[in-house]
Amino acid sequence: EAEVAQSPRYKITEKSQAVAFWCDPISGHATLYWYRQILGQGPELLVQFQDESVVDDSQLPKDRFSAERLKGVDSTLKIQPAELGDSAMYLCASSLGHQGGGAKNIQYFGAGTRLSVL
């Protein structure tokens, strides 16, 4: 069964360091999402891509966070510099998007990257 792949699974970093997360969506999925989930809360959308274009990044803290999906396939989320409050689970999801007909907006999630900032 196709899966959304994320790496690394766990990341420990020190405050003010740079950190990057990688996501490979399910093959053929046009839409890719990055969410942040703070412990005990529901995930919150950070950025949404349709192919290689950003559709929504209104909740992305752009002073320190950046995201790209250069070829419209895999994606990287970067934080520089990391702050203590960035400690969370970072989840990637993908969906068929506009090509998917009735199932186009069912989002499938990866296992996430758990970030700890010390």
Add this chain to the structure above:
Amino acid sequence: AQKVTQAQTEISVVEKEDVTLDCVYETRDTTYYLFWYKQPPSGELVFLIRRNSFDEQNEISGRYSWNFQKSTSSFNFTITASQVVDSAVYFCALALYSGGGADGLTFGKGTHLIIQP
């Protein structure tokens, strides 16, 4: 802005009991989708069901059933004859419809379900 409320932070029941997880949503849009996801301790969110705002039919899938009522803006989830493997955090979520694709999800805070043997 959209909002999803899951008032039950944690529910604990004994195996084989039935349990209902509540979800109330807010949106001004008339076209939207509602979802339930399961998050086991491993962390991955597992898709369970999607309903659109025009389809108020209840749905049953094995031991799972969902009750969608637009009049009360609720989308409740019932597990019949619960099992230990049902223990997880369950999230209700909402997405608006955009003709070109799929909007991001607005999640509730989740309900931690504990099934005791």
